[in-house]
Amino acid sequence: MTKTRYNAQEAPYFMEMVRQYLDERYGSNQIYEGGLKVHTTLDIDVQHAAEESLERRLTALEQRNQYKKTRAALASKSEGSPARDRNQTEYLQGAVVSMDPASGQILALVGGRDFNDSNFNRAIQAARQPGSAFKPFIYTAAIDNGFSPTDIILDTPVSFRAGNGEDWSPQNYDKKFRGPVTLRNALANSVNVPAAKLLQKLGISVVTSYAKRMGIKSRLTPDLSLALGTSEVKLDELTSAYGVYANQGVRTTPTFILKVEDKNGKILEESHTTAEEVLSPETALTMTSMMESVFENGTAASARALGFSAPAAGKTGTTDDYSDAWFVGYVPGVVTGVWVGFDRKQRIGPGMTGAAAALPIWVDVMMAATKDRPAQDFPVPSGVVSRLICTETGLLANPACPSTEIELFREGSEPTGYCNVHTGTAKPPTETPDFHETDTEAPPDERLKL
Template structure:
């Protein structure tokens, strides 16, 4: 009998010993294999999003796996952490990572209700789960969570656990951490949150989907009231603070949609940074990328381009028109085909620095990521004539020199048919000055010049000024037969605006890591490739394009400031261009279809693109002084006869003041209109 009693006592006792001293340690040992070590826990840092800023420090966009900005506990209001603790983990400062009392209470509550309605996870356990585990609900994950919670308590102080938790926790809508949530929902830093706003944010943590401010605002508000009530009951806030917070109206920001107008810029930034540092650095290391983009100028670029292209679609009754992003997806049921509507691109750079102030690579980045400002090459048409005339002026020609605008036929060795270019209007004026030939974009005159200069010489000047694409040295090059990118053309025209200095286009000025260490810095650089005098004379000629030439619509569309530029149109009206500049900015525009086809009959650069340039420049020119192009030394101004190009007499019926390089000015008076 006595032995039987001893046996009854010993069996449970020994079983308990075996369980506590062998089974539990064995489970702990086995499950710890794939858990992080203490060292890994102590050195763990959460992935932090990379911010991309404009030239004034304004946020353009972010790259992230988890959208997060890390803040210290000192930056988080005390009432926010108090609210979290009094509701979610009231024994936070006394338990070792696991709240045994809460576990027992939750067990009996769930047993009584015959369902799992109450959890028992501490803040430390939640941190362990968010840092290293999945959210899969099973016993193995739960045991791992308990083990990790104990490890975390051994690795960090309570304040460090609280700080890490608030920087780690998810708030929905891609927002990780309290700072990202504060910025995302309220547009302010967490340190600036009111008591009511702080409790509102903490209310979301329990279930970001269920307590979504955009789906169930009233539910979140009700839970906020509960947090405020608990703070008051626990004497963390006064009665006055409690009542004031209850009455405070909560205003959250509208749900943010992707900023499509920045898509092409962000993609260029992504490619640049990934090439330098790799994908992990971009998405996880919390970089700050400073760009040259000015959001105000960028916004005007997108508006001007889209406005004109929509006008064209409506006025010419295009069958295929650009639709909204939502319409595209709805019609294609998620299968997106390449865009077949009219496209466009715009690049604007600062002349002195090469800083890209605005870049639009297409009409809808979400529909097509092809960057038409940089990645595509198209024939520039007559916009390429600028290189022909620059080469001519630099080799002794004068703006007043007379050239024959009449039919031309050039025999080419090895080619059966002669080259016989035609003017756009199939008409001929006869003898005209180089200035007028450029302003009116007379094709025959440009071909006569390239014949005298040679195509190879024109290629040389194009490369010198900023073209990188391979050019074919044919006579048709004068009319833009070789394909180039929009950015190349803008850079080349900026060389003229910059008095002969070729700049390097820059999009990113600086990349800084999360510790403030500068990883990469780009500085403006330039090279004098043309004389200031040549650049000025060509600029003077290009001013006539706006005032009396193919760019006349620029004035009609309301831009009356200083400007110079050149239109471009290709055969069959498949591509339209306008590249223009002021003393401070150079802006280029291209329009056309991705799959080449006629835009419409008569779709010249002057008709399609010049109005876009005018609308854009009209709205951004006030950001810069209204100065004229500076006149360099050794430039003289004389009055000439427009019919002969010689010095004007009192009898000359058509005269103008013309600029010349000193020493290359005309010295003879007009003989056709004698004194």
């Protein structure tokens, strides 16, 4: 590896990450004078697609929102000006991480729009609020502890007693309440109130333990607002954690170096996949099925209009002030995460959700990552069963049900009763039994449904 000017270098954020690792392990003399030969995990086609899409899509957002400070405008003013802080910029930024979830190999990594202007690597260094992109961890804990995608929870006004003694009332994005909703539909449409109720029912420590085991290393605040994604995380750890779903419950350690040789060809180190099963294949597949609904009739449905037609699962994330936009999603074999926002927290613009700002970049990157891969369905493990259910009640469908669908369940969690609403004699559906928010001031861990 020889010294190279970064403006002439491929994948500068990725290569700087490699350089820092080699410097810590072998020392600068060995890097620049010893003649190391480094084999990395980078897929240059995916990397180019990520860099091109990030710049093109963010430029379009700058034009759409008519920012006073854009990358182009600030670049023209900075020519010949004194050096400034290279950690933060004043214009719209973004980051991309794409990985192979089975091996942990990083296929592409973009830490910002211009390394020469800012060498701060937003893909691995920036801690930001993920918004609803955190919700899958709540639903994972629920599925793993006896809930099913068809369980019904009431999307109705609720207040919780916060740790400071004040009441907290979560609101939905559209300020509306939907009444009875299934867990699947609540996740697909990113409804906040059911997520908060579910977090309270499960217990904060239970949910955070799932997030940690799946790869979240950032500190998570033990508060019910965690349901809305208020605790900051980093893009690389969130992307890696979603990779657990894509890899049938197995977490792999992210890696960016395949092999290092000295100038004589002696192998100094060689990567080996480190893997650990942290979820059952049944829970992972059930969550994947639920997040497929995000694409089919949820917040990421626009991905289909953008041209991405392969089976996929994922989740949007948007902070309540539109300052952070996320999308993390996957297909069998590839998981990609995208973040968009400003370094100094400010509003991206009205309606700048994860679907509007981050999802189009994700589509571009995944189109490149899958261009030589035939579209395939997610594998179904033997411990998952399917049933025809009534979409209104979440119970087994009978011939009178007007809307039905095939639903997947962890074996043993499937409904056993038939719909009794579409017979003309029963009441409308209510919450699944034992899912009422009673005793909301009690420690949440005491109300876990097993």
